């Protein structure tokens with residue numbers, strides 16, 4: 001047995017010994033955990049369901065100096081064909097809880113693992129407006145906080161009142177106000193420390209349920225007609241550059257429909273690189289490089305990927 005697998009087994013053994021409640025999936029394909037449906041196996045995917053379990057896991061990973069990454073719904077991630085050497089951490093259980101804070105009118109408190117769509121539906125069902133923009137974003141609340149996800153003129157920055165975080169070494173839990181989250185375009189403080197968002201308070205406002213539902217339906221229809229929702233992708237591949245739109249620049253460079261292996265610049269929306277079948281991570285990376293290079297040659301504008309590329313080691 002190789003040294004690597006001995007190390008791997010001993011860490012996994014420790015995780016199951018110290019946190020017997022944790023769900024551990026060894027050699028798990030990351031294609032099952034990414035909306036691109038791409039990626040080789042991670043050494044382990046570990047799901048924890050409470051603050052106590054998460055804290056124990058982070059303490060252990062730090063003590064063992066183990067490589068790890070927390071993910072939400074994997075809707076902004078491109079894993080490597082070689083997978084991920086280390087532990088992928090996912091949140092479940094308590095972190096999916098959602099409640100309306102009756103004492104504080106118009107505030108929802110939700111766990112970071114709660115899907116944004118379900119959070120928006122909960123808001124609508126309670127006649128609370130403000131999250132319509134987020135209803136079609138296929139990520140978790142945690143991923144949306146990390147990215148300051150936004151669409152159709154709204155962004156998380158507009159609605160987040162405060163966030164509860166756990167230190168990356170599992171040692172403590174603390175609060176940040178919306179302002180302290182330092183939200184800006186596809187950025188937040190979470191991208192600059194390794195801490196983990198575990199809950200958020202979202203401030204909304206009262207409105208008519210039917211009117212909220214109508215706005216959500218309109219936005220869903222816009223997505224269906226404009227975006228390649230039938231193909232696996234990670235949404236907009238590139239960030240919006242200063243002074244332009246990625247999709248328009250890509251189209252102007254004649255890249256619509258450009259294909260590398262199973263990866264394609266969508267014919268429906270040039271801002272999306274999609275998996276048209278059997279795309280490898282390498283295909284997507286190559287296509288991203290080609291697009292960035294050719295757009296820069298054509299327009300002088302440098303496109304930065306919005307999708308987060310995760311190396312195997």
Ligand SMILES: Cc1cc2nc3c(=O)[nH]c(=O)nc-3n(C[C@H](O)[C@H](O)[C@H](O)COP(=O)(O)OP(=O)(O)OC[C@H]3O[C@@H](n4cnc5c(N)ncnc54)[C@H](O)[C@@H]3O)c2cc1C
Pocket residue numbers: 035069070071072073074075076077112136137138139140141142143144145146147148149150151190195196197198229233234235236308
């Ligand atoms: C079809 C499609 C449409 C999309 N449309 C939009 C859109 O309109 N607007 C938009 O902004 N995005 C869009 N996206 C991209 C994506 O859905 C968002 O970026 C989303 O916020 C990512 O959430 P996630 O849970 O999937 O995060 P993941 O992809 O799992 O993770 C993203 C990053 O967040 C970090 N993270 C996740 N949870 C936490 C946490 N609890 N604490 C700390 N860090 C955390 C991860 O470590 C990772 O670095 C789209 C994607 C797809 C596939």
